[in-house]
Amino acid sequence: MAVIVYHAPFPLDRRAASASGIRPVRMLDAFRELGFEVLTVTGSARERSRRLRALRARLEGGQSIEFLYSECATIPTMLTEPRHLPPHPFVDPALMRLMRRHRVPTSLFYRDIYWVFPDYRERVGAAVAGAMNLVYRYDLAWYRRYIDRLYMPSLRMGSHVPGFPAERMAPLPPGCQIVDGAPRRPENGLHLLYVGGLGGHYRLEECLRAVADAPGTSLTICTGAAQWEAERERYAPLMEAADGRIDVVHCSGEELEPLYERADVCVLFVEPNPYREFAAPVKLYEYLGHGKPVIASAGTLAAETVAACGAGWTPPYDADELAGLLRRLLAAPDAVEEAAGRARQARAEHTWLRRAHTVVEDMRAVRAGELPR
DSSP states (O other): OOEEEEEOSSOOOTTOOSHHHHHHHHHHHHHHHTTOEEEEEOSSHHHHHHHHHHHHHHHHTTOOOOOEEEEOOSSOGGGOSTTSOSOOOSHHHHHHHHHHHTTOOEEEEOOOOGGGSHHHHHHHOHHHHHHHHHHHHHHHHHHHHHOSEEEESOGGGGGGSTTSOGGGEEEOOOOBOOOOOOOOOOOSOEEEEEESOOBTTBOOHHHHHHHHTSTTEEEEEEOOHHHHHHHHHHHHHHHHHTTTOEEEEOOOGGGGHHHHHHOSEEEEOOOOOGGGGTOOOHHHHHHHHTTOOEEEOTTSHHHHHHHHHTOEEOOOSOHHHHHHHHHHHHHOHHHHHHHHHHHHHHGGGGBHHHHHHHHHHHHHHHHTTSSOO
């Protein structure tokens, strides 16, 4: 059985509800499903150091390793301990240096680049942003030295990543699990579902205005309780205008399944911004995995993905535009059913297993000299 190394600078959590926790577990499972023996270098800095020593002994004893795949954290690697201190700047670069010495191809999924945008500096202050910028760039420095393939949610994110060679970047968006519920036909109105965050890059005001202006439609917003409390004052008047047709719930994991069963269409109708031009929401692929058509706002990468597979609609982020679309869909339930069929067809190309298979192919190409190191 071929052996690979799987690295993450934090403990894996199978109960995670956030995208940053879900993805590492799904990718690990996908590599195992492909038939690899997986040696994990994960957990606390102390655990990773111990596993690094064991891996070094294996390699010195002649163990053959196909490749290494890593999932980075949303914070700098050296600060991933529970209290962020003390920092551990050398454990993870040492692992990559070991791989390079034994000519093992390496890849890493670079999750986010929010720290280069002005709103990060506004949120945390100039002093903190300046210090964190240096620490993030330290990560990129050792990535540049040791990582053969830097994956990211979309290749467009690459233009924002400073100092890493573009020829060694590649897209690796989220994947999905295929879930088949009972077929649904929108005969008693049109029910929309949004699952995700509120505030910051997640602004849904125009979506709520559109639902209020399209009688026969309803919307369930599933978001975290803390996020809802922070945004309640903004959204409460918009909900009142919809006369009880908008609900807010706080669910995760298996609790989401009844929401998907009820939904006719899922929405990512959020305000476009430069971040949304390259962000690939995990929930988009979860929607497709459930075979649900999607309404995504034009000007976002999510909209391009939806349009490419014909699995929904991509109106401008404008309440009147969306309300008009909703009224048309209410009058044409066959259009919803046809888009759902295209979503079910497209999802096979977006599973976590397909994402892992892409990594395998790339790493074999790196080993063969067909991709740059």
